[in-house]
Amino acid sequence: MNQNRRAFCAQLASVPLLSAVGAGVIAPWRGAQAASTYPNKPMSIIVPFAPGGNTDIIARMIGTTLSKQLDANLVIENKAGAGGNIGAAAVARARPDGYTLLYSTASSFAINPHVYSSLPFDPRTAFEPLAVTIQVPVVLVVTAESGIKTLDELAAHLRENPDTAAYGSSGTGTSSHIACHVLAQKLGVPKAVHVPYKQGPQVLTDLVGKQLTYAFDAWSVVGPQVRSGRLVALAVSSKERLKAAPDVPTIDELLNTDFGVVTWNAYVAPSGLPTEIAAQLREAIQAALKDPTINARLENEGVPAYAPMTAEETRTFFANEYEKWGELVKLVGATRVS
Known part of the structure; x- marks a missing residue:
């Protein structure tokens, strides 16, 4: 050598x-x-x-x-x-x-x-x-301070606040943007405002700071903040519940639909x-x-x-x-x- x-x-x-x-x-x-x-x-x-x-x-x-x-x-x-x-x-x-x-x-x-x-x-x-x-799969999360604890409560909040409801993503056309948009359509609030970010971590920072209403991200990213109590996990995009978070329901089972964003x-x-x-x-x-x-x-x-x-x-x-x-x-x- x-x-x-x-x-x-x-x-x-x-x-x-x-x-x-x-x-x-x-x-x-x-x-x-x-x-x-x-x-x-x-x-x-x-x-x-x-x-x-x-x-x-x-x-x-x-x-x-x-x-x-x-x-x-x-x-x-x-x-x-x-x-x-x-x-x-x-x-x-x-x-x-x-x-x-x-x-x-x-x-x-x-x-x-x-x-x-x-x-x-x-x-x-x-x-x-x-x-x-x-x-x-990506997990739907809201800030704990919002008081929202279920997908139905999120839907009601979005309908009641059409001018201020917003979701964040890691960029236009990314999987997180698509997941948020598809969910808004399925919840009957297609005009929810999209806020794209250049850096994914900033989405959760602004979500915790109540500048956003909801967001999606992988469990490896949101899990620690869910366990700490800063975020609430409402649903997961996979067809089956995650073994890492068995208490979090799937969007499919909550809406009786094929969400399909995985x-x-x-x-x-x-x-x-x-x-x-x-x-x-x-x-x-x-x-x-x-x-x-x-x-x-x-x-x-x-x-x-x-x-x-x-x-x-x-x-x-x-x-x-x-x-x-x-x-x-x-x-x-x-x-x-x-």
Whole structure:
């Protein structure tokens, strides 16, 4: 090993797994391995969002076990910006050799193409879908100081305050915007004011400060404030209640409707990935998701793992979600220039 190689490995090993920097390393012990086998060098997992966010945390959590399954060093790189488009575009341009993967949300694969007027890639052709990992339901929350404790009470409040009722989202056309808008329509108050934010955490700050009426976010984000008593969880967007919050009902059961606003995370590779490498990666990812410790942690975060899918089932899932979110974006009427 030459000095440059030693310096590179030393630099990688010095970055903690859950650090708040732009890259982290999952570096398991590697046994003897022929240079001709895959993988035989560090792999880059691009997360197109900032460090410390839900997607980043889950990528690192799964990555710990995935690195052992592949017997490879995984370098987590955060390339945030433009709603995830910058990091996704970087992977779309990468060589399809299995050493650069994208771990992202439904936004990159099914939502942003309908929101942005132009993208530097087409997710339907730029990527090879590898595995859908988790579903990411969002939880409807209000501030405890509002006195609202049920979905019916929220609906009554919205109808009684049509000029001041407002909801916050992490940006126009995001899943949180769509969830809030669809709920307002189903509650019969379609004119509720939308307040978009550039930074998601500010939504909950303003919600607690009573500048907003309601908002949606993942349980991993709102759970601590619900437990502290600052926020009240009224409902969850998934079809089944979360094991992490079994007392919070689903919107489906409260409104007897199919709410259908649940996002998800997935691994993809650049299009053109060799079939045998794609199969090896799918098998490793699915094995990592079956790890009991990882599974329990995902359930605790309110982001349960999907059942394993075949390659064809994964492609069909991506295609169906692309169409579904396209219809939801059209319903919201959200379009912006990239």
